[in-house]
Amino acid sequence: MSDAFKLGLAGLGTVGTGVLRLLDDNADLLAARAGRPIEVVAVSARTRGRDRGIDLSGYQWCDDPADLAQVEGLDAVIEVMGGTDGPALDLARASLSAGRSVVTANKAMIATHGFELAQAAEAAGAALLFEAAVCAGTPILQTMRDGLSANRIDRIEGILNGTSNYILSAMERSGEDFGETLAEAQRLGYAEADPALDVDGGDAAHKLAILAALGFGLRPDFAGVEVNGIRDVRAADIAQAERLGYKIRLVAMADLVDRPGEAPALLQRVRPCLLPADHLLAGIDGPTNAVLTLGDQSGPILIQGAGAGSAATASGIVADVVALARGQARAPLAVPAGQLAVAERADSGAREARYYLRFVVADRPGVLAELAAAMRDARVSIQSLIQEGEGVDPEAGGIMVALTTHRAPARNIRDALARLQGSQSIVEPPLSMPILQD
Amino acid sequence: MSDAFKLGLAGLGTVGTGVLRLLDDNADLLAARAGRPIEVVAVSARTRGRDRGIDLSGYQWCDDPADLAQVEGLDAVIEVMGGTDGPALDLARASLSAGRSVVTANKAMIATHGFELAQAAEAAGAALLFEAAVCAGTPILQTMRDGLSANRIDRIEGILNGTSNYILSAMERSGEDFGETLAEAQRLGYAEADPALDVDGGDAAHKLAILAALGFGLRPDFAGVEVNGIRDVRAADIAQAERLGYKIRLVAMADLVDRPGEAPALLQRVRPCLLPADHLLAGIDGPTNAVLTLGDQSGPILIQGAGAGSAATASGIVADVVALARGQARAPLAVPAGQLAVAERADSGAREARYYLRFVVADRPGVLAELAAAMRDARVSIQSLIQEGEGVDPEAGGIMVALTTHRAPARNIRDALARLQGSQSIVEPPLSMPILQD
Known part of the structure; x- marks a missing residue:
């Protein structure tokens, strides 16, 4: 068996500790699949002393996460600190320019800086993978990049925010309004104390921008996503929709609009929609994520699974690590960054x-x-x-x-x-x- | 851009011509994603003269498909002739031992000879990929091999035969019995003139044996699948099941059974089952395929799409070709063949x-x-x-x-x-x- 594949890990919250736990629990199986052992060498987090229920004594400690980029012998750095900019972006830039591959679950960073980072990765001959950034352990990026690589993608539709879907499903069952249902979801751990990113659609928009870039061969355009959240949906709307034969879901949708004499324009929207009962996304219940991809050859492909959680997110991250350890690196956004077109925004009014x-x-x-x-x-x-x-x-x-x-x-x-x-x-x-x- | 990735193609039925059509229709997009043009150089089929609606004059012709293994300059051979043994197996063996990668849609061959072929591929440093063998263009092998690589797989459940699912769904709607529904399905092209492989469960068993091998790290054991088909299901059973709150579906299922002091044993079954309405496979309607994979980290992951058809099958085949052209070859069965355990068969009676x-x-x-x-x-x-x-x-x-x-x-x-x-x-x-x- 070859030498170990050596990792640095930045961020030791629930996702980071989940990654350490997964690498430990499934070590033998991962080594068999990767063709070599996978080993975390160095870690970084905001506070060193906190009890995380995990023994950190075997890892080199970095106070500054950006120092991981320089730790000797690392093959890749895992970034799970989060945040569009700041330390996460600093670390990604530093790692890539040092020729180290980066695996991240950071959807905000990729949706916003994905093109720049993809360029940096290619320039340095390093890889940049971010499976867990979209739907956690549900391998949708993998599917788009590899499994559907023979297809022209005609449309992407997804239920990309588990919190919103949990709330809409719960409102359906209880007949209660948004406010009470959100409070209950927060009590049960399905919604954050500050739910804005979830219920106002921003989280789904991050994921959609990444999916659209991969599917259509464009630079990510997060700012171009038209977003409406679910705060204004009432229980009475859900009841009314049900009487008409529909479910209400927060749907993220991207497609290309043909324009005579010009390159097609990109339409990206996240908003609550009415779905007929036989729509493939209508049955998606609770905190589940699902993506429906329409390939010109494959026809509709649906993939669904958990969209959050420590173990599920670690599953997505470690899948990327296994791919790197196998030497399966690819262009971060499926085609070389230089070939990614700038998305012209379509007129949604039409x-x-x-x-x-x-x-x-x-x-x-x-x-x-x-x-x-x-x-x-x-x-x-x-x-x-x-x-x-x-x-x-x-x-x-x-x-x-x-x-x-x-x-x-x-x-x-x-x-x-x-x-x-x-x-x-x-x-x-x-x-x-x-x-x-x- | 690098040199073209050069292919031989054996079999010019609906799938083979579908591959040629796809490579032509999406040539630019495939070259961008693969990093190099993809080019068919030589073809072989039973009869040369037949009108297939496709111009074959640009391809070198081989009367004997096995000759493709020796055509100069080929990077890989696509086998879509079908058949467990015979010319398909001869070609796969000859190509691999000549160090040429093989892409095949042949589920019977892989379910039966997959281990031997995986060994041959590894010995020669060639690749063997067969995404289209299971669920055509629905990228489930990709998902198991790469997307879920961080998971111990606990169970695989699938609706793997589109014809059977079409018939059961149609019986549900019409209230007609199996015989009439089969005849109608044959008339509409959803069932073959000889439907045995589909409705008696053999086709699903081939796919299950491949999925189980990949998921559990075992040699494929097609002969170990316990199979019951759908011929004995009556419309009255479907009506009765519905009154009780269930759907009847032909379910393929594999899991490992723990045994004290011994390696776990493999249980593989294909049979009609009653599914509660909220089971993820209960909603799969018509000629669709779906696979539900239970990963220990990811939780349940469902992937569904068309399980047959010329374009969908070509989508799966060409995805493999793109992976090869990118240099993303992997162990055919996810881990090196030498590490694949022989599956002990579990006692289904327990x-x-x-x-x-x-x-x-x-x-x-x-x-x-x-x-x-x-x-x-x-x-x-x-x-x-x-x-x-x-x-x-x-x-x-x-x-x-x-x-x-x-x-x-x-x-x-x-x-x-x-x-x-x-x-x-x-x-x-x-x-x-x-x-x-x-």
Whole structure:
């Protein structure tokens, strides 16, 4: 058997300790699969003394994580500190420029600096892998980069945030509203104390930007993702959607829009959507992640699994380590960085869909006429309209009107809602969600 | 860009021509991802003259496929002729011993001769890849070999035969019996003229033996798969299962059984099972394939997609070719052949489950007492028993009795059925199916 594959590890939170535990638990099996033992040589974390339930005495300690880049004899550095910039980015840059490969679970860093880091990796002949950055141990990047490498990717759709999906699934079952459900999810450990990155869609947007870059051969464009989170979804919307035969899910979606005479433009969106019951993503329940990739040859490929957790994230990280130890390095973003095109952003207003619109309105005559007129003036054709008798917002005292539209461009929907802005009849901001593929 | 990666192709049926078409359609994208152009240099098929809708004039022609092994300058040979032995095996052996890598979609050959071929590949320093042999373009081998490489695999469950799943799904919808549904499936092209390999479980068993070898680090043991097909499943069973809250699916399943003081033994089975509605495989509908892999770190990972078809199979084959062109070769069965253990076969009789048993019995007093006595004598405890008023078999004139049992070892179920063999009350052979995980 060859020499050990030697690692430095930066970050000793739940993910970092999970990696150490995995490397220990499955050491024999990993050595067999990698063709050589895998060994952590040096570690770094914010505080050295903290009890992590793991014996650190066998590892060289670095106070400054960036020093890992210089520890002698390392083959690769694992970065699980997190953060878009700061120490994580410093370490990645330092390691790559020292010719050391980097394995990271840091979706924010890759979504934002992935192109620069891919260039640095290639320039230094080092590898940069980040399987765990998207859906933790669910090997979707692997699948896109290798398993579907023969395909032109036509569309990527995913449920990429486990917390949001857990909350929407729980609201479905309990009939409770977002606030109570979030509090319960926080109590159970499915949501962070600060849930913004999850429920407002940023986390899913990071993952989508990485998937889109890999799938379409583009530089990651996180800033180009249009994002809406799930805070405004009410239990009443979920109940209404269910009566119409739909589930509500936070869907991340990317595709290329053809433009005559120009390169196709990239459309990347994260927002709550209505999914018909037979949509492959409609059945994804609880804190699960799932990605549906449409290949021109393979047809739709669905891959689903846990999207978070210490062991699952370690699974993704160590899979990358095994690939490196085997000498299976590839271009970080599937094709050489120099060939990654800059994504032109598509106009999302032109994209047509059926829509679900929900209003909370004052209970008085003429309100429906006002809604209908705004739709007509914006050239949105109403398919069905449901006025709920009961009030949905005891404080505001409004009643709920939900409607579905025929296919219309997103800009017409926005126009209709803009026409209603400032109306005395509308008690709170309306919610619009597209109805996917039915 | 480097020199072209040069291929020979044996077999010009729908899959072989699909490969040529894919390599042509996606040539630029493949060259970018592989880092070099991919080029077919020589081809072989049974008849040269046949019109395949493809121009073969640019390829060197070999009457004997084994001659591809000697064509100068080839990097790899693609084998899509099929057949466990014969020309396919001859070509694989000849290519590998000439140091040429082999890519094949031939599940029968790999399930039967995979170990020998893996040894030959390693001895010659060549690669042997067979992604398309299991679930066509759905990259499950890739996922097992690379994406889940950090995991001890605890169990593999799959819906591995699209024809059987299509038929069971269609019976569910139409309420028609197996015979009519098969005929319809044949008419629509979802079933072969000779459907035995599909509906009797052999095809799924080939795929399972390959998955189990990869997942558990064992030599493939196709002969060790216990197989039951779907011919005996009636529409009445599907209706009865549905009333009880279950779907019937042909499930392939492999796991390791711990044995005190000995290496774990391998249990591999393909048979129709009752799946609770929330089982991840219960929702797999139509000609789709799906594999659920339980990793000790990742938790359950589901991957699903088309399991057959010209383009989907070509997608799997060309993904292997891209991996080879990138220099990403690995041990054919994830670990070096010398480390693959010989699978000891587990005793399936010891495995406990709840069971669904269906009898067609004569309509006369005492029959239920006879069934109940056999169950009692075999120490099988009945959970519920449903006697259908109407006859299920107009010819035989019997009536249907379906029962579910409490958990019992498979050998007790077999014992109960053996006790009823030869009984005058039983009009046709009974059907038993396990009820999975609920």
